[in-house]
Amino acid sequence: MKATVMYAAGDVQIQDVPDAAITEPTDAVVRVTRACICGSDLWPYASMERSESGQSMGHEAIGVVEDVGSDVATIKRGDVVVMPFAFSDGTCAFCHEGLPTACVHVGFFGNNGTNGAQAEALRVPFADGTLYPLPVGEDDALMPSLLTLSDVMGTGHHAAVVAKVGSGMRAAVVGDGAVGLCGVIAAKRLGAEQIIVMGRHADRTALAREFGATDVVAERGEEAVERVRELTGGEGVHSVLECVGLDASMETAASIARPGGAVGRVGVPQHTEIPGSLPAFFGNITIGGGPAPVRAYFDELLPDVMEGRIDPGRVFDSTIGLDGVPDGYRAMTEREAIKVMVRP
Ligand SMILES: [Zn+2]
16 A cells, blocks of 8 residues: 655655554554644654654544454444544543543554554554544545544644633634644634734634634744733733744743743644743743643534534645645645645
8 A cells, every 4th residue: 555654854755565454453444535744744854864664654534444353342344433643542541531642552653563644544553442433424525624633623622721711711822833723713612702823824824813813923032922912901811822842932832821821732842841931930820731632522522513613624725645745745844735635
């Protein structure tokens, strides 16, 4: 079968690899009908050292179950399923507590012996705990929005939950990529009255406004902090959704939070320390977040997608086949596309 392999920064290839197959009795094999390229895939695309074996890519997908192992009880052949970016057993203490990304059996697609989702098919470990059957056919019109449940919509929602967004509150979203845009949807959905999106790409901030952002701040650094203060009566915002992961964005996030406020971090940190320690300490600001437990959010978010209350699939502004994936990486890196959908 065909799959996406990254060999070095800027070197993404479509390769013939061994077919996905059941290796454990708890596995399923899924034929991928929709996948996508993630903002987090762009970090290795910018910096990966050359590897002879390469890195299998992709961690977001919807597909049709083709085969299941002998211990799989709830997932059946023919089910249309969405997968979260991490697999989990669904039975351990952390899964029961709603944190499947800390599952004792957690693994991330494309690693731990699994192939990535930018491929014709995928082996899914712990199918019962990982996969979520969808009540639609494989070509349903809602596919783009359903696909965002795999990562970006659940991740934006996680940022809003950790940042304690609530009714009537002020929120700011740092970053105007697909996760930031979904963060705007999430903040509005949880009742924020003012939503400031911080980004400088006109097409993205325009979409943010359609999703419910009330203000756009294109400035960076100290100027951005000043601008947010002006927009919030000098106080800052109750909730900050940090959707980038760079030192500068984290410093800004901690500096625009209102005393007593909270920052939800979901941008994969490109550093080992948390910047903004001083403003966070003196403002009594809670800083939390991490890999979003998107599997635990399907039950809450799916009805809003199915009933049209949210439309996060609008973050996809380009659709390609598997052979177009290398160019899709280039287009997202050069900000020609917000998020690229793949139809293998
Ligand atoms: Zn678990």
